[in-house]
Amino acid sequence: MAEVNIESVVQALKSIIPVGLERVALHEPTFQGNEWEYVKECIDTGWVSSVGKFVDQIEKQLAEYTGMKRAVAVVNGTAALHVCLKLVGVERDDEVLVPTLTFVATANAVSYCGAIPHFVDSSLTTLGLDPYKLESYLKEIAEVKNGICCNKKTGRRIKAIMPMHTFGHPVELEALIPICEKYKIQLVEDAAESLGSFYKGKHTGHWGKVAGLSFNGNKVITTGGGGAILTNDEELGKLAKHLTTTAKIPHHWSFSHDSIGFNYRMPNINAALGCAQLENLPRFIKEKRTLADKYEKAFSGIEGLKFFKEPAESKSNYWLNVLMLNKSDQALRDAILEATNKQGIMTRPVWELMHEQAIYKFCPHMPDLSGAKEIRDRLINIPSSPFLGV
Amino acid sequence: MAEVNIESVVQALKSIIPVGLERVALHEPTFQGNEWEYVKECIDTGWVSSVGKFVDQIEKQLAEYTGMKRAVAVVNGTAALHVCLKLVGVERDDEVLVPTLTFVATANAVSYCGAIPHFVDSSLTTLGLDPYKLESYLKEIAEVKNGICCNKKTGRRIKAIMPMHTFGHPVELEALIPICEKYKIQLVEDAAESLGSFYKGKHTGHWGKVAGLSFNGNKVITTGGGGAILTNDEELGKLAKHLTTTAKIPHHWSFSHDSIGFNYRMPNINAALGCAQLENLPRFIKEKRTLADKYEKAFSGIEGLKFFKEPAESKSNYWLNVLMLNKSDQALRDAILEATNKQGIMTRPVWELMHEQAIYKFCPHMPDLSGAKEIRDRLINIPSSPFLGV
Numbered sequence: 001m002a003e004v005n006i007e008s009v010v011q012a013l014k015s016i017i018p019v020g021l022e023r024v025a026l027h028e029p030t031f032q033g034n035e036w037e038y039v040k041e042c043i044d045t046g047w048v049s050s051v052g053k054f055v056d057q058i059e060k061q062l063a064e065y066t067g068m069k070r071a072v073a074v075v076n077g078t079a080a081l082h083v084c085l086k087l088v089g090v091e092r093d094d095e096v097l098v099p100t101l102t103f104v105a106t107a108n109a110v111s112y113c114g115a116i117p118h119f120v121d122s123s124l125t126t127l128g129l130d131p132y133k134l135e136s137y138l139k140e141i142a143e144v145k146n147g148i149c150c151n152k153k154t155g156r157r158i159k160a161i162m163p164m165h166t167f168g169h170p171v172e173l174e175a176l177i178p179i180c181e182k183y184k185i186q187l188v189e190d191a192a193e194s195l196g197s198f199y200k201g202k203h204t205g206h207w208g209k210v211a212g213l214s215f216n217g218n219k220v221i222t223t224g225g226g227g228a229i230l231t232n233d234e235e236l237g238k239l240a241k242h243l244t245t246t247a248k249i250p251h252h253w254s255f256s257h258d259s260i261g262f263n264y265r266m267p268n269i270n271a272a273l274g275c276a277q278l279e280n281l282p283r284f285i286k287e288k289r290t291l292a293d294k295y296e297k298a299f300s301g302i303e304g305l306k307f308f309k310e311p312a313e314s315k316s317n318y319w320l321n322v323l324m325l326n327k328s329d330q331a332l333r334d335a336i337l338e339a340t341n342k343q344g345i346m347t348r349p350v351w352e353l354m355h356e357q358a359i360y361k362f363c364p365h366m367p368d369l370s371g372a373k374e375i376r377d378r379l380i381n382i383p384s385s386p387f388l389g390v
Numbered sequence: 391m392a393e394v395n396i397e398s399v400v401q402a403l404k405s406i407i408p409v410g411l412e413r414v415a416l417h418e419p420t421f422q423g424n425e426w427e428y429v430k431e432c433i434d435t436g437w438v439s440s441v442g443k444f445v446d447q448i449e450k451q452l453a454e455y456t457g458m459k460r461a462v463a464v465v466n467g468t469a470a471l472h473v474c475l476k477l478v479g480v481e482r483d484d485e486v487l488v489p490t491l492t493f494v495a496t497a498n499a500v501s502y503c504g505a506i507p508h509f510v511d512s513s514l515t516t517l518g519l520d521p522y523k524l525e526s527y528l529k530e531i532a533e534v535k536n537g538i539c540c541n542k543k544t545g546r547r548i549k550a551i552m553p554m555h556t557f558g559h560p561v562e563l564e565a566l567i568p569i570c571e572k573y574k575i576q577l578v579e580d581a582a583e584s585l586g587s588f589y590k591g592k593h594t595g596h597w598g599k600v601a602g603l604s605f606n607g608n609k610v611i612t613t614g615g616g617g618a619i620l621t622n623d624e625e626l627g628k629l630a631k632h633l634t635t636t637a638k639i640p641h642h643w644s645f646s647h648d649s650i651g652f653n654y655r656m657p658n659i660n661a662a663l664g665c666a667q668l669e670n671l672p673r674f675i676k677e678k679r680t681l682a683d684k685y686e687k688a689f690s691g692i693e694g695l696k697f698f699k700e701p702a703e704s705k706s707n708y709w710l711n712v713l714m715l716n717k718s719d720q721a722l723r724d725a726i727l728e729a730t731n732k733q734g735i736m737t738r739p740v741w742e743l744m745h746e747q748a749i750y751k752f753c754p755h756m757p758d759l760s761g762a763k764e765i766r767d768r769l770i771n772i773p774s775s776p777f778l779g780v
Contacts (some may be wrong), residue, residue, distance in 0.1 A: 049607020
């Protein structure tokens, strides 16, 4: 534990935080734009619910910002991922490859399809799914027959892979894509944390067939609760809208449904909040990147840990900033967590690994998950609200 | 078609509608209370999302109003029903008895559990599940072995039954309960349409183990999108909260989950809207009951149809008012629908029957569904917003 001077970590954090602020959250939203005006318009006109102009508008704004053909607004990020998996054809008893280092929603979305998450390792350079380890692993366990990827050990179909852009840092997509193509595995991007993050000049979400965003209260922008499905495939975009709105066949009064759909539409009042938030997204990203620069400097002189920088070829939203200890050391990590939280500075470790959770212990996983374990033992999230970068 | 004077139906409707109103919706919300104040408070304080005082407050207000021990606010009515089924133990490949005459969410909630909806008939006196036909049917197809109800034909477990209080009119619960007890079938009330409806002096939701409410934009009160789970079982209430908030084990920073939970929490901004709406619920119900009285009088002199009155022993919220043709006649029904909608008065038939939908055709159902078919062929929903009863 002597390898890091904990007090200097606390002081480095304090140097970023405005004087007089007693408690600093990990991430909190800023409402300084048209939030009031748009939300009030919903209440004044009575259009708060399933139909309304702000739902159309947020979908248009999202498509424009990300450069994608279609965005479909939904009730939250988990719902977005669930429907993304349905859209690429995940069915009951399929396997879906997901990182063991992720928020539980990634794995749960697989379970909601009646499918089985199959956990893979993460990379220390991106914090996301490691494509090189994946390739060796698939060589060993997978075979493609009649265009279908089969897990030789379980006999089940491996239908899709859902890498997650951890804390906004894009996965190494260019290495991943040829593997997906070779093994006939559908690529779904879990972009819940990466609105505003770009890989090789394109917004995250462009690389998979579909992608899911989240606008939860702690995200870069918030709609209260909300999310979106992104796609460049017009037909899939239409299907996404259809499936998330109970799959009702359009008719002025008759109620017929052609699929088992979902009640996943984003209410208009939440969309109104989101439209105003999106107008300020470029500012939020700028402030968050400035904050990342400040943190990098503040921690540059401290021995034993360093500030995590965006991977090569990526421009990250730095959703949640990351400190990495130089070595795996849970005791040191926890001592820093204790000291900072005690001072009113909210910090957090990464999630517990999925393959170690009681609910997912029975699922298949790579035998070697050392990358994810190392990240878990070394990583600390630190306060990341845009206003800290102003 | 000659049996009803369509023009007199249009005139009876017009006699209720304020002069000068060009279009009348089936049901629209009224925001004349503290909606803006509460929503503004969320935006001003930054508490719009998953935690906040209005979520706690709406749960308290709902429990008080309904007289139930616990209410858990969720993202919509469909989510409420899905979790209700989980709470009573519905598992993959179970059967759940549901009326064929219902909105698709009832059947979909069953499908989300990986279970199979099994469709039963409805009664012309309540518009909801017919307990007498159910009893005869179960005598024929069900047997109880070791406390488990089994469908003798399919070999599957019949775990639960989910009657729906159609348009706010309570199902004949006292006849239903002994059947559920005899056959060891869990009773879940689909109360999506019946907030403010009472059966034998108790709010709907008191009779099953759990119940689901909806606050969609067209309901008696709205939260944009939203719903709630009601229960008198404290432990089930706690479990409902746990399952709808990703089943995370409480800890100040660690993320462990003990079930495959859901991201179904109601955002604080939606709860804020709901708190204000609930304050006015008694007024809305009063106005809606006054509207029902007005309709009853307006249609009393018209041959060939009548206004549908609440069933015996019930006090209904009259969510969507109902005209019933004296005889099954889809052509007449459609002619009235055409004439009224053409005049800007929104009217609608009931939903297509579930057992006839392409997606649920393969599911088991009672051979005799004549009650539901008759309701479908005779029923017309007419405008029901509270302000029409002022």
